[in-house]
Amino acid sequence: MLKNKLFIGSFLAILLLIVVEFLIYNTYIFGDKRIVNISFIVCDDTLTNWESMKSGAAACSNDYDSSVIFLNSSKDAGAQGQIDLIKSQLDAGTDYVVVVPYDYEEIANYIIDNDLEKRVVIVRNGAKNKKLKSVLADEKLLGSDLAEYIAEHSDCKNLVLLTHQNDLDKEQLIVGLDETLADSGINLNIKYYEDYSKENDLIFYNYIASGMYDGIVTLDEKSIDNAVAAKDNISSEIPIYSLDNRPIAVYYLEKNQINALAFKDDYTMGFLAVDMLMNPKNHTNTDGLYYIVDKENMYLEQNQKVLFPFAK
Secondary structure (H helix, E strand, C coil): CHHHHHHHHHHHHHHHHHHHHHHHHHHHHHCCCCCEEEEEEEECCCCHHHHHHHHHHHHHHCCCCEEEEEEEECCCCHHHHHHHHHHHHHHCCCCEEEECCCCHHHHHHHHHHCCCCCCEEEEECCCCCCCCEEEECCHHHHHHHHHHHHHHHCCCCEEEEEEECCCCCCHHHHHHHHHHHHHCCCEEEEEEECCCCHHHHHHHHHHHHHCCCCEEEECCHHHHHHHHHHHHHHCCCCCEEEECCCHHHHHHHHCCCCCEEEEECHHHHHHHHHHHHHCHHHCCCCCCCEEEECCCCCCCHHHHHHHCHHHC
């Protein structure tokens, strides 16, 4: 009888232990987990051009208990539109904000002035600042490498660079481009235009038709679109080198309307921005987050994930 009681008691104790362990395991695996919410903010009229960064951020988010959303403020709203979105997202309870700044200085000052260094990350556009979390490409080195590509792959000696004067955060890129071209004996004429009016659209036709330049460099969306249109209308063979990674820019490259694209690696920057927030101890140096591609290498695997995000 005593043996039976001991057996039953032992059995019940083991059963209780199994039930407790199951409940602990079940709570850990299936119980409520706190999801970290991360909002990406870009300055653009749509999110069409941000599929690569969205894909990279989503890929990293899947490795953690985190959720990522992308929000856009209009270009007309500029930096203030982004600041308003940062504030509204943090007020609404999002844990972190990742911002692609329209105006780096204004956004950086807002972050520092409001003690948001631990909650806001700057990505893609800007300069390194020890006070701020950031994932940035090396702008000057990008310009220098693009210049080396041009010197190696063309006979250009007199280039014109066309870009909008309000296209911010290109200063170091232009410095790297200009210095390296000069070392190669190539002259770079830098031309800024004030707005997107129809009258200024004509400057692209004039520069190509004049014969003064044997190559074009463009650094903003309007410039590449107008340069390609002017080249097609004039049936010119003038080479065009551009900074862009929109789907339309990739199309230009596929159709031989431009010669090479320099672009920042939005996929990896989106991935690393999330990783920096979710696993800061594992975060590593992020220099060199860019590529220069032409028709020959655009289909390499490392380029396809950025140039063709919809195909992944």
